[in-house]
Structures are given as C-alpha cells and as structure tokens.
Amino acid sequence: MTPSHRDTVLVTGGAGFIGSALVRRLIESFDGRVVVVDSLTYAGHLESLEGVSRHPNFAFEHVDITDAKAVRTCFETWSPRIVFHLAAESHVDRSIDSPATFVETNIVGTYIVLEAALGAWRIVGTDRRARCKFIHVSTDEVFGSLGPRGAFTETTAYAPRSPYSASKAASDHLARAWHHTYGLPVIVTNCSNNFGPYQLPEKFIPVVIRSALSRRVVPVYGTGENIRDWLYVNDHVDALCRVASAGEVGQTYLIGASNERRNIDIAREICAILDELRPSADGSYIDLIEYVEDRPGHDMRYAIDATVTRDELDWRPAHGFADALRETVSWYLANEEWCSVVMAGGPEGERLGTGRQA
Numbered sequence: 001m002t003p004s005h006r007d008t009v010l011v012t013g014g015a016g017f018i019g020s021a022l023v024r025r026l027i028e029s030f031d032g033r034v035v036v037v038d039s040l041t042y043a044g045h046l047e048s049l050e051g052v053s054r055h056p057n058f059a060f061e062h063v064d065i066t067d068a069k070a071v072r073t074c075f076e077t078w079s080p081r082i083v084f085h086l087a088a089e090s091h092v093d094r095s096i097d098s099p100a101t102f103v104e105t106n107i108v109g110t111y112i113v114l115e116a117a118l119g120a121w122r123i124v125g126t127d128r129r130a131r132c133k134f135i136h137v138s139t140d141e142v143f144g145s146l147g148p149r150g151a152f153t154e155t156t157a158y159a160p161r162s163p164y165s166a167s168k169a170a171s172d173h174l175a176r177a178w179h180h181t182y183g184l185p186v187i188v189t190n191c192s193n194n195f196g197p198y199q200l201p202e203k204f205i206p207v208v209i210r211s212a213l214s215r216r217v218v219p220v221y222g223t224g225e226n227i228r229d230w231l232y233v234n235d236h237v238d239a240l241c242r243v244a245s246a247g248e249v250g251q252t253y254l255i256g257a258s259n260e261r262r263n264i265d266i267a268r269e270i271c272a273i274l275d276e277l278r279p280s281a282d283g284s285y286i287d288l289i290e291y292v293e294d295r296p297g298h299d300m301r302y303a304i305d306a307t308v309t310r311d312e313l314d315w316r317p318a319h320g321f322a323d324a325l326r327e328t329v330s331w332y333l334a335n336e337e338w339c340s341v342v343m344a345g346g347p348e349g350e351r352l353g354t355g356r357q358a
C-alpha cells in the first residue's frame with residue numbers, strides 16, 4: 001500500500017492480534033498517519049503496539065465502537081482515506097457463553113462505524129472521495145461448515161452457525177448494504193484462521209503452546225478431526241494492504257493459503273517443535289494432549305479458494321506453514337512476559353464455551 005504523506009489510515013481493533021500486525025506494517029511501510037481506534041477489551045493491549053506507539057505517525061483513540069458520538073468525533077477529527085475495520089469480539093467459545101456482547105460490538109458497533117465513515121466520506125471533496133476505501137475485515141466462518149470436499153468462494157451462500165459467525169455475517173451484510181445503498185466505498189474480506197505472534201493465549205495455537213509449556217493438559221476438542229485452513233498473520237496483512245491499494249470497491253476478497261490441517265495434527269506438530277526447542281526432563285509434550293468435550297455446534301471444516309484474490313490482486317502468501325508455525329512457537333517462547341501481562345487475571349487454562357449448556 002502506498003498512500004501519500006497526506007493520507008490517514010484508521011484501524012479499528014488495532015490493539016488486537018491482527019490489527020496490531022497491520023499497524024506495525026503500516027507504520028513501517030508508509031509515511032501517512034495511522035490512527036488506532038480501540039476500547040482495549042480483554043483482547044486489546046497497548047503492549048502489542050509497544051514497538052510503534054511512540055512513532056510520530058501513530059495516534060491512539062481509546063474509543064468503544066458502540067459509542068456513536070465518540071466514533072463520529074474520531075471520523076470527523078481524522079477524516080481517514082482508508083479504514084480497516086477489525087474491531088470485534090472474535091472468540092467463538094466466548095460467543096457461546098456471552099452472545100450479547102457479540103451482537104453489541106459486531107453488529108451494532110459495525111453499524112455505528114459505517115454511519116460515522118459515511119458521514120465523514122460525504123463531506124470530503126470529490127477527488128479525494130474517489131480514493132477512499134472502507135475495508136471490512138471478516139471471517140470465512142460466515143459460510144458455515146464444509147464437508148470433506150470443496151472450498152468457500154466469493155459466491156458461497158452465508159450459513160453461519162455460532163453466535164460469533166452469525167454476528168460477523170450480519171456485519172458483512174451491513175457493510176455491503178452501506179455500499180449499495182449509500183455508495184460508501186466498501187470492500188469485504190473473508191479470511192481463514194490466522195496464527196502468529198501476539199495472538200491472545202486463549203486461541204487454539206497459543207493455548208497448545210502455553211498449556212504444553214506449563215505441563216497442563218493440552219486440550220483438543222472432540223475427536224480432533226476438525227479442519228481449519230491456516231494463514232500466517234503477516235500474509236493476511238499483506239493481503240489487506242493489497243486490497244487497500246488495488247482492491248475494487250464493492251468486491252469481496254477471500255483470503256487463505258490452502259493450509260488445511262486437523263486440530264490434532266496441529267497440536268502434535270507444536271508439541272514436536274517444543275520437544276526440539278525446549279526439551280523437558282518430564283517427557284515429550286505430546287503426552288500431554290487430551291481429547292476434551294467438544295465445542296457445541298463445532299464446525300467441521302473450513303477451506304478457502306483464494307483464486308480471485310491471487311489473480312486480481314497478485315497476492316500470494318509469502319510464508320510456508322511449517323516455517324511460520326515454528327517461528328510462532330519461537331515467538332511465544334521468547335515472549336512469555338507479554339503472555340503473562342495480557343492474560344493477567346484472565347481465564348488462562350480454564351475451559352470457555354460450555355457455560356450455557358442445558
């Protein structure tokens with residue numbers, strides 16, 4: 001992405017996992033201003049932005065996207081050319097326990113952000129207006145669960161099955177409606193499961209790493225056969241930057257690297273890397289893996305066909321899965337302090353997502 005020095009990019013959810021990776025990239029790769037809008041929920045941490053938060057181009061707005069007045073003020077103040085909307089409640093297990101927050105943030109919050117973006121976009125000059133983009137960052141989970149074959153494409157019908165994916169699906173529909181009805185230059189992206197540094201240690205890959213290191217049970221839901229299509233977070237960031245510079249307004253881009261893996265295989269692969277990088281006198285980490293009660297409504301398989309994104313945006317994932325997983329494990333070994341800070345007082349090691357079962 002090559003915005004001019006006058007440009008402002010606004011990133012909602014920029015203190016989270018993917019948002020912070022995007023902000024790090026933006027700060028290092030162009031000379032415009034980068035404004036993070038984030039309410040710092042349990043999932044958002046300024047510690048994830050420590051390397052960039054003192055940069056002169058960085059600004060932080062401590063704002064909840066469900067606060068319409070504050071969000072409107074942000075957009076009036078900064079008048080961004082590019083908006084990356086990532087702020088969301090993002091953990092499926094938490095959505096099972098507490099769906100209300102997902103409806104509030106992901107649906108109502110997105111509506112509020114769209115309205116504020118529309119208000120700011122309408123009052124900029126025609127030339128500048130034509131260069132604006134609102135990139136709504138979403139997930140492949142909106143398409144539901146696949147059988148053993150096939151992959152999601154831009155035309156796959158929506159069939160979300162968890163409170164998380166249903167709330168994201170609703171937000172995708174709102175974003176597209178604000179384009180078709182009001183002309184807001186929206187682009188929607190649907191990406192597969194991300195992994196990499198700074199992911200909160202309540203998501204699968206860091207849970208495996210942290211549980212193994214603490215010699216707790218390494219939990220694998222159900223039979224461990226569920227398949228996810230993994231993408232290294234910096235490859236997602238590359239794709240988002242390509243969307244910002246070359247994406248067509250009104251389009252949808254699916255982002256994925258065709259790295260399908262069963263959960264049990266991921267857990268074993270991580271334990272094998274740990275056995276090598278931090279061998280334990282107490283035995284192989286693989287022996288700590290246990291199958292635990294399945295997630296209610298657990299989707300079986302996700303897979304992305306990213307042909308359109310590859311062809312139209314000339315995007316390719318730059319990282320091989322094995323190397324990126326190893327790098328990720330090494331990052332968690334080197335950053336135990338970050339993990340302790342972001343999990344302080346949180347439910348590390350506790351089971352989430354079974355709270356409302358009859």
Ligand code: NAD
Pocket residue numbers: 012013014015016017018019037038039040041042043044045063064065066085086087088089090091105109137138139140168190191192193194195200
């Ligand atoms: P995350 O949970 O790590 O970060 C979410 C960020 O949003 C946090 O910084 C949090 O403080 C902020 N936030 C939450 N509620 C807010 C509110 N009401 N107001 C302001 N800020 C708020 O999430 P992530 O994994 O980085 O995901 C970012 C986006 O990408 C989400 O929209 C998610 O649906 C989407 N996505 C994630 C993945 C994945 O594998 N993680 C894959 C595809 C798409």
